[in-house]
Amino acid sequence: MRKLLSIVTLSLLLTSCMSTEEKKIKAEEEGNALVSIKSKLVKGAGDALKTDGKEALESASEGVSEAFKGITSGYDKSINQAKIVPDSTFSKTFEIGRTQKVYSDTTNSKKVSVYLVSNENFEGKIKLKAFDQSDKEIGRSTMKLKVEEDEAQFFDFEFDNRTPLLQATYFMISGKPTVQ
Incomplete structure (x- = not known):
């Protein structure tokens, strides 16, 4: 029984251990998968900017415009205004x-x-x-x-x-x- 247990354990160890070459291949595959995911995210962001970028920039411009209006309004309420x-x-x-x-x-x-x-x-x-x-x-x-x-x-x-x-x-x- 001990012999059988030793043989099973040894065969499991041999089959579960990867060679250095297999580890490199697996790491490369995982790296390629990560790069693929990230490039798809960047592509998606680029596509979104193409379609929604104009709206985002318009919104940002409106925000800047409102800030300048606030400055003007603040100036109007400043010490130079006469009640x-x-x-x-x-x-x-x-x-x-x-x-x-x-x-x-x-x-x-x-x-x-x-x-x-x-x-x-x-x-x-x-x-x-x-x-x-x-x-x-x-x-x-x-x-x-x-x-x-x-x-x-x-x-x-x-x-x-x-x-x-x-x-x-x-x-x-x-x-x-x-x-x-």
Whole structure:
């Protein structure tokens, strides 16, 4: 019985052991299989880029565009934006669009630029007052203007150089037509 067991064990060992050549062939086959799988993945990715790549790039471009819009929006909400509060009569005559505080180091000028759209004809004076966080007036600018109904443009209200526009938290705008 021992002899039989020894013979069976020896034959199993001989048949289960691979020669070096057989090991190399098996390793090569496994390597070829892995390369084949990876190349199919790369081919699949390439095919996907051909068909879906345009959509992916369009989506990425839209994302970049939205990021730039966010930058612009952030700039609009930054320290340069001027919060303009119209009085009740002014609101009937004008709509207020984009606003901006403008500081020039070269000319030492300070102004607030306001885009106005007229709802009706207007000829008279417009006054823009600057207020700080304590609701105290810190400066004012007045200009004469004559606009036709549905006209729109930027108007620059010049302030005295000593006006601390950086401290202005809001501006009050009012208009008084010239008596005819």
